[in-house]
Amino acid sequence: MSVNLHSQRADPVPPPRLRPGRHHAGPQRRFLSQFDIRATPYLLISPYFLLFAVFGLFPLVFTLWVSLHDYELAGGDAAFTGLENYANLLTDASFWNAVVNTVGIFVLATVPQLVLALMLANALNKRLRGRLFFRLGVLIPLVTSVVAVAIVFTQLFGRDFGMVNWLLGFFGVENINWQNAKWSSWIAIATMVDWRWTGYNAIIYLAGMQTIPRDLYEAASIDGASSRRQFWSITLPMIRPTIIFTVFVSTIGGLTLFAEPVMFGSNRMEGGSTGQFQTIAMYIVKEGFRDFDYGYAAAAAWLLFILILVGVAINYTFIRRIGGNQ
Amino acid sequence: MSGGRRRSRRDPFVATPLTKVALLATVILSIFPIYWMVIIASRTNSDAVDVPPPLLPGGNLGENIQRVLATEDAHFLQGMLNSLIVTSSVTISVVLISTFAGFAFARLHFRGRNLLLGSILLTMMVPLQQMGIVPLYQLMVELGWVGTLKAVILPYLLNGFGVFLMTQYTRQAVPEELVEAARVDGASTMRIWWNVILPAVRPGMAVLALQTFMLNWNEFLWPLIVLTPENPTVQVSISFLTAAHATDYVLIFTGTALSVLPLIFVFVAFGRQIVGGLMEGAVKA
Numbered sequence: 001m002s003v004n005l006h007s008q009r010a011d012p013v014p015p016p017r018l019r020p021g022r023h024h025a026g027p028q029r030r031f032l033s034q035f036d037i038r039a040t041p042y043l044l045i046s047p048y049f050l051l052f053a054v055f056g057l058f059p060l061v062f063t064l065w066v067s068l069h070d071y072e073l074a075g076g077d078a079a080f081t082g083l084e085n086y087a088n089l090l091t092d093a094s095f096w097n098a099v100v101n102t103v104g105i106f107v108l109a110t111v112p113q114l115v116l117a118l119m120l121a122n123a124l125n126k127r128l129r130g131r132l133f134f135r136l137g138v139l140i141p142l143v144t145s146v147v148a149v150a151i152v153f154t155q156l157f158g159r160d161f162g163m164v165n166w167l168l169g170f171f172g173v174e175n176i177n178w179q180n181a182k183w184s185s186w187i188a189i190a191t192m193v194d195w196r197w198t199g200y201n202a203i204i205y206l207a208g209m210q211t212i213p214r215d216l217y218e219a220a221s222i223d224g225a226s227s228r229r230q231f232w233s234i235t236l237p238m239i240r241p242t243i244i245f246t247v248f249v250s251t252i253g254g255l256t257l258f259a260e261p262v263m264f265g266s267n268r269m270e271g272g273s274t275g276q277f278q279t280i281a282m283y284i285v286k287e288g289f290r291d292f293d294y295g296y297a298a299a300a301a302w303l304l305f306i307l308i309l310v311g312v313a314i315n316y317t318f319i320r321r322i323g324g325n326q
Numbered sequence: 327m328s329g330g331r332r333r334s335r336r337d338p339f340v341a342t343p344l345t346k347v348a349l350l351a352t353v354i355l356s357i358f359p360i361y362w363m364v365i366i367a368s369r370t371n372s373d374a375v376d377v378p379p380p381l382l383p384g385g386n387l388g389e390n391i392q393r394v395l396a397t398e399d400a401h402f403l404q405g406m407l408n409s410l411i412v413t414s415s416v417t418i419s420v421v422l423i424s425t426f427a428g429f430a431f432a433r434l435h436f437r438g439r440n441l442l443l444g445s446i447l448l449t450m451m452v453p454l455q456q457m458g459i460v461p462l463y464q465l466m467v468e469l470g471w472v473g474t475l476k477a478v479i480l481p482y483l484l485n486g487f488g489v490f491l492m493t494q495y496t497r498q499a500v501p502e503e504l505v506e507a508a509r510v511d512g513a514s515t516m517r518i519w520w521n522v523i524l525p526a527v528r529p530g531m532a533v534l535a536l537q538t539f540m541l542n543w544n545e546f547l548w549p550l551i552v553l554t555p556e557n558p559t560v561q562v563s564i565s566f567l568t569a570a571h572a573t574d575y576v577l578i579f580t581g582t583a584l585s586v587l588p589l590i591f592v593f594v595a596f597g598r599q600i601v602g603g604l605m606e607g608a609v610k611a
Contacts, residue, residue: 033514040515041436044426049442051423051484056449058465059458066460123349126341136597137353139604143589144360145544147561148582151568152359155366155575161375163362199356200604207605214339259546267569281547284459289551294460301457 067298078295085299095300097275098283099307101186105261105279106254106311109190114246117198121205122231135206138199149192150263157188179265185277192260197253201246208242209235244319251311255304256281280304360586366579374575390580399570401556402581405563410588412475412559413542416482420538421531423483428492429523433505434515443493450486459551466552473554482542488534495530496523533603536596543589560585 067085071078089095124134141149156163157178165175178188212234220230236243258281265271269286271278278286280300288297366374369384394402430436431443462481463472471477500523508518549559555566567581593600 033512036514038436041430041434041439044430044434044515044519045442047423048427048446048484048489051480052449054465055462055481055484056452056458059461060452062461062464063457120349120352123341123345125339126345127339128341128346128349132598132601134349134353135601136593137349138356139597139601140353140356140360140593142540142600143593144586145546145561145582145589147544147546147564148363148586149359151564151578151582152363155374155579156359156362161379163379166378195356195359199352203601203604210605217339263565263568266572267565285547285551288460289463294464298460301459305452305457 063298063301066295067302069295071295071298072292081295085295086303089296089299089303094275094278095280095283095303098271098278098280101182101271101275101277102255102257102279102281102307104182105186105189105193105257105277106251108186109193110247110250110254112190113194113198114201114243114250116194117201117205117246118236118243120198120202121209122235124202124206125209135203138202141196141199144196146196146259147263149196150260153188153192153195154264157191179272180276182276185261185264185272189257189260189264189277192264193254193257197250201250204246205239205242208239212238240319244316247315247319248312251315252308255308255311258282258285280307363579363583366575367583369576371574371576374579386576387580390576391584393577394567394581394584397567397571397577399555400563400567400581401558402560402563402567402584404556405558405560406585408475408558409543409560412478413539415479416542417535417538419483420485420488421535424485424488424492424534425524425527425531426519427489428494428496428527429519431489431493432496433500433502433523446486446489450490459548462548463551472552473557475557477552478545478549478559481548482545485538488538491534492527492530496527499526499530529599529603532596532599536592536600536603539592540589 066078068080068082069078070081070084120138124131124138128134144152157165159165159175159177159179162178164178165173168176176184178184216234216238217230220234225233257279261271261277261279262269262282265277269278269282269290271282281304284297284300284304287293287300365380365383367390368387369380370386373380373384394400431439458481466472466477469476504522505518508522513521544561545559546561546565549562550565553559553562555562558566564578564581564585568578571577
C-alpha cells in the first residue's frame with residue numbers, strides 16, 4: 001500500500017519469478033500454448049459473465065416478460081396483457097406521487113451535496129496541518145450503515161424530543177412534525193443522504209484536484225486572477241470528468257433511494273400517511289411484495305430504469321456545459 | 327470556498343483560518359450523529375427524551391447491550407454472525423472474480439474484448455437491485471433458497487464496478503512488456519497471473535475488498551425481502567428491532583451502535599488505505 005496519500009501510482013512491480021529453461025516446445029506443447037493463449041482469457045472472464053447471466057440478465061429479461069403479463073404471486077394463469085401494466089401505471093396517481101417524491105428528494109439531496117463537496121474539496125486541497133485527520137474526519141459517515149443513519153436522524157428529527165426541533169425552538173420555530181408534510185420529510189431524508197455522502201464526494205473531487213498542475217495556478221496568480229476566478233476557470237473545468245463520475249453515481253443512488261425513507265417512515269413501504277415520502281423503490285416493493293402484484297411492480301421497475309437513463313442523460317449534458325469553453 | 331483572498335494572491339494554496347474553522351466544523355458535524363448514537367446507547371429511555379438533550383455518555387451501555395442480546399425476537403447475534411459470513415464470502419469472491427477478469431481485460435488479447443468490457447460498463451447503469459427484484463425472488467423460490475444465506479450471497483458475487491476497477495488498476499500497475507516477457511519465457515497464462523499480476527495488483531485488491539465489505543455490510547433491501555426474521559442479516563435484525571420496539575429508543579440505538587462496530591474497526595485499521603484507494607480509483611475512473 002502506498003504510504004504517501006498523494007501518490008497516484010501503485011508500488012513498482014516486483015520482477016517476475018519465473019523458472020527459466022522452458023523453451024523446448026514440441027508440437028504438442030505448442031498446441032497447448034496456443035490453446036492457452038486463445039482460451040484462457042475467456043476462462044478468466046467466465047465467472048463474471050456466468051453469474052451475470054443468472055443474476056443479472058435473466059432477472060432483467062424476466063422482468064420485461066412479467067411486466068407484460070397479469071402476474072400474481074398466487075400463480076394461476078399469467079395472462080398476457082401487453083402494455084396494460086404500463087398504461088395503468090402512467091395513469092396511476094400514486095405512481096406519479098412516488099416519481100415526484102423520488103425526483104424531489106433527489107434534487108434536494110444531490111445539488112447541495114455536490115456543491116458542498118466541491119467547496120470542501122477545495123478547502124482540503126489547501127496546505128494545512130493534520131491533513132489525514134481532516135480527510136478521515138469527513139469520511140467518517142461512511143462507516144455508518146444506511147439503516148443506522150436513518151435511525152439516528154429519525155430520532156434527531158423527532159417531533160417532541162428531537163434535537164433539530166429543540167435547536168429551532170431557540171429561533172422561535174414551533175415543533176415541526178417532520179414526517180407530516182412533503183417538504184419537511186423531503187428535507188429530513190435529503191439531510192440523511194447528504195450527511196452520509198458529502199465527505200465521500202469531497203474526497204473524490206480532491207483526488208481530481210490534485211492531478212491539476214500547480215503551475216497553472218501560479219501563472220493565473222501572476223496574471224492577477226483571484227482565487228474565485230481560478231476556481232471557476234481552472235479547477236472546475238479540469239475536474240469535470242470526476243464531477244461527471246459523481247453525478248452519475250449520485251443519480252443512480254438517488255433515484256433508487258430506499259432504506260432512508262423506509263426507516264424514516266417506521267419501516268413501512270407506504271412512506272407516510274398519504275405517501276408524502278414514498279419513493280419509486282418503495283412503491284415497487286409495496287406493489288410486488290405487499291400487494292403481490294408482480295406484473296405491475298415489474299413494469300414500475302422498467303419505468304424506473306428509463307427514468308435513470310433520462311436522469312443520467314440530462315445531468316451529463318448539463319455538467320458538460322459547466323465551466324466549459326471559457 | 328477559499329476564505330481570505332487577500333493573502334491568496336501570493337500563494338492560493340495556503341489554508342486561511344476561515345478554511346480551518348470551516349473544516350473543523352465539518353468534521354464535528356460528521357462525527358456528531360455517531361457520537362449521539364453512543365450517548366443514547368449508554369443512557370436510559372427517560373434520558374433519551376430529555377429536553378435539553380443529554381450531551382455526554384451515561385453509564386448504562388453494558389446493561390443496554392445485554393438487553394439487545396436478550397431481545398429474542400430480533401435474533402441480533404444471529405444477524406451479526408450471518409452478516410459476517412455473507413460479507414466475507416461476497417468480498418473474497420468479488421475480489422477474486424474481478425482480479426481474474428481485470429487481468430484478462432487489461433493485458434490479454436482476445437476477440438470481443440472491448441465489446442464485453444463495454445457491456446459491463448453498461449450494466450453498471452442498471453439498478454439490478456430494484457429491476458431484478460421480482461424475478462430474483464421467483465428464482466430463489468424455485469431454488470428453495472428463500473430464507474437462506476445463499477440467497478443473499480450469490481446475487482452479490484457479480485460486481486461490474488469491481489471488474490472495472492481491477493481492469494484500470496492492472497493496466498496501470500503491470501506494464502504490457504512484463505506480460506510479454508513472461509510469455510516469451512514460456513509461462514502459461516495462469517502462471518503469469520500468479521507470478522506477475524497478483525503481486526502487482528495487491529493494493530488494488532485491498533481497496534476493492536474494503537469497499538465491497540462496507541457496501542455489502544450495509545445491504546438492506548434484498549435481505550429484507552428474501553430473508554426471514556428468524557435468520558436475518560444484522561440490518562434486517564435492526565429494522566425488525568425498530569418495528570417491534572418502536573418506542574424503546576435505547577434498545578434500537580444500542581443495536582445500531584453494535585451493528586456498525588465491524589465497520590468502525592475496518593475504518594480505524596485501514597482508514598489510510600481507504601482514503602488513498604478512493605482517491606486513486608477516482609482519478610483512474
